[in-house]
Amino acid sequence: MSLGGGAAMPGEQPEIQKLPRTFFGFHYESVVALCGLTLVWQIVSLFVPHFLFPSVPEIAARLIDIFSSPKLIGDALATSARILAGLGGAFVLGTMLALPMARSPSFERYAYPLLNFNQGIPALSWVVIAIIWFRGIEFRIFFIMVMTTLPAFTFQVLDAYRGMSKDLFEMTLSFRPTKRDLFRTLIWPTVLPGILTAWKVNLGNAARVVVVAELVGATGGVGYELLQQQQLFDMAGAVAWTLVLVIFVLIVQGVISLIEAHVLRYRAFAEHAL
Amino acid sequence: MTAASAVVPEIEFTQVGKTFVRSGGGAPFEAIRDLSFTIARGELVAILGKTGCGKSTTFGLISGLIRPSRGRVAVQGHDPYGEFNWFRGKIGIVFQNDRLMPWRTALDNVALGMELNKVPDRERRDIAAAWLARLGLAGHENDYPHALSGGMRQRVSIARAFAGKPSLLLCDEPFSALDEHTGDALRREFRDLLRETGATSIFITHSIDEALQLGERLMVFERPARIAFETKLPAGMSEAERAAVAGRIREVLAGEIAA
Numbered sequence: 001m002s003l004g005g006g007a008a009m010p011g012e013q014p015e016i017q018k019l020p021r022t023f024f025g026f027h028y029e030s031v032v033a034l035c036g037l038t039l040v041w042q043i044v045s046l047f048v049p050h051f052l053f054p055s056v057p058e059i060a061a062r063l064i065d066i067f068s069s070p071k072l073i074g075d076a077l078a079t080s081a082r083i084l085a086g087l088g089g090a091f092v093l094g095t096m097l098a099l100p101m102a103r104s105p106s107f108e109r110y111a112y113p114l115l116n117f118n119q120g121i122p123a124l125s126w127v128v129i130a131i132i133w134f135r136g137i138e139f140r141i142f143f144i145m146v147m148t149t150l151p152a153f154t155f156q157v158l159d160a161y162r163g164m165s166k167d168l169f170e171m172t173l174s175f176r177p178t179k180r181d182l183f184r185t186l187i188w189p190t191v192l193p194g195i196l197t198a199w200k201v202n203l204g205n206a207a208r209v210v211v212v213a214e215l216v217g218a219t220g221g222v223g224y225e226l227l228q229q230q231q232l233f234d235m236a237g238a239v240a241w242t243l244v245l246v247i248f249v250l251i252v253q254g255v256i257s258l259i260e261a262h263v264l265r266y267r268a269f270a271e272h273a274l
Numbered sequence: 275m276t277a278a279s280a281v282v283p284e285i286e287f288t289q290v291g292k293t294f295v296r297s298g299g300g301a302p303f304e305a306i307r308d309l310s311f312t313i314a315r316g317e318l319v320a321i322l323g324k325t326g327c328g329k330s331t332t333f334g335l336i337s338g339l340i341r342p343s344r345g346r347v348a349v350q351g352h353d354p355y356g357e358f359n360w361f362r363g364k365i366g367i368v369f370q371n372d373r374l375m376p377w378r379t380a381l382d383n384v385a386l387g388m389e390l391n392k393v394p395d396r397e398r399r400d401i402a403a404a405w406l407a408r409l410g411l412a413g414h415e416n417d418y419p420h421a422l423s424g425g426m427r428q429r430v431s432i433a434r435a436f437a438g439k440p441s442l443l444l445c446d447e448p449f450s451a452l453d454e455h456t457g458d459a460l461r462r463e464f465r466d467l468l469r470e471t472g473a474t475s476i477f478i479t480h481s482i483d484e485a486l487q488l489g490e491r492l493m494v495f496e497r498p499a500r501i502a503f504e505t506k507l508p509a510g511m512s513e514a515e516r517a518a519v520a521g522r523i524r525e526v527l528a529g530e531i532a533a
Binding site: 267 | 337339358359361362363365367369371373375376377378386387389390391418419420438
């Protein structure tokens with residue numbers, strides 16, 4: 001016996017649309033825009049004093065120098081590791097805060113104002129506090145990163161949990177899952193898109209904060225190197241080190257986008273934009 | 275069948291009441307008042323009533339998703355709300371809308387209940403694939419819900435409810451969100467499928483024709499949910515007898531509206 005007549009009904013299968021073309025995970029439009037920016041910079045450098053706008057080849061040469069020197073590569077990697085460690089810590093702590101906040105209104109009433117209060121504290125204040133409170137450079141930077149990105153992670157995971165469909169929750173509950181199974185089959189897939197968005201948003205914030213933290217308190221890393229370029233009044237070096245950080249952010253964002261494209265492949269998308 | 279199981283009804287409502295407290299301090303809403311009935315094992319019961327008569331609340335009480343304000347609800351001799359986990363693997367539900375998890379393929383959606391009931395992976399995938407094939411969805415095992423039409427999604431949700439071999443099946447207007455053609459196609463064989471499984475089945479609907487087509491026993495609810503009319507629908511009823519029952523139901527519902 002076949003309910004519904006055996007095969008799928010004619011015309012029932014909606015058209016599956018094609019994905020937009022990408023270049024190593026980036027849309028072609030993004031690549032064109034970045035090439036355009038480079039071209040504009042090069043044109044401006046022809047008409048503006050060298051110490052203000054060094055040429056693109058000069059910046060490229062400094063960039064090659066950085067990636068040719070083990071010590072300088074170490075600086076770049078140190079900053080990258082600090083960003084990822086700080087984001088990881090904030091993500092774990094933010095999730096540990098968000099889930100009980102979502103489940104307990106009374107806990108939320110205590111936690112919410114504290115997170116809002118935290119949001120009002122400038123990153124530089126955390127730098128000063130960390131220098132006074134802690135001795136180790138790495139822990140100082142980790143602390144600054146966590147404290148500055150914690151509210152965003154918490155609020156985004158909280159919002160994602162709150163956006164969980166009541167219908168899906170009831171449906172899953174009707175099968176009487178254990179708490180662990182409920183988390184695995186419903187809660188985690190529900191909050192995952194929000195978590196990935198939180199990582200993408202916080203990555204940029206973290207890159208900005210880590211430089212401030214390194215400027216003041218570190219003896220290595222991109223922030224430290226930027227401080228050296230400022231003291232030497234070396235614009236090409238400053239731009240090159242900034243590009244190192246931007247390249248790192250773009251690579252991690254590309255990785256997150258690839259993960260997102262894989263884990264959210266179930267999502268439909270419209271052919272027409274609004 | 276043991277002596278004990280012979281006397282314990284599959285479902286027993288005793289003077290059940292359910293009142294919802296409105297948010298914002300409004301007057302409480304009484305959805306169910308002094309509702310009492312029993313349903314025997316293996317019965318196929320259609321519950322009929324106008325929108326807002328408490329059908330879905332009754333459904334929620336049987337499934338254990340909501341707690342009664344007064345009275346006692348027993349399913350297979352147990353409290354479905356208080357002894358929530360006792361019912362793992364025993365209840366299958368077909369909801370009004372498909373409620374498929376968008377991140378799971380059709381196969382994984384069908385296998386969900388079995389997965390939560392710890393059926394081994396290979397076995398549950400075989401069962402889920404067989405149910406999809408049975409419901410006309412062979413070849414769609416790896417499709418995500420967004421790639422399926424409304425009728426196909428609802429068939430996946432029907433497969434999900436049946437696949438775990440529940441002893442109690444609850445169906446909450448499962449065809450109401452579908453167009454007439456697709457709804458008819460699914461409805462035609464649904465009763466045979468219910469009978470074949472041998473499960474006790476409760477079918478909630480607001481359509482008289484659907485209730486007469488699917489039920490072996492019919493209960494009509496008035497507002498707040500109480501039984502206003504009840505009858506058996508034996509196999510082999512003539513068209514004239516069915517028309518008479520339908521007429522009586524219309525009278526009851528019209529009287530309920532007038533009241």
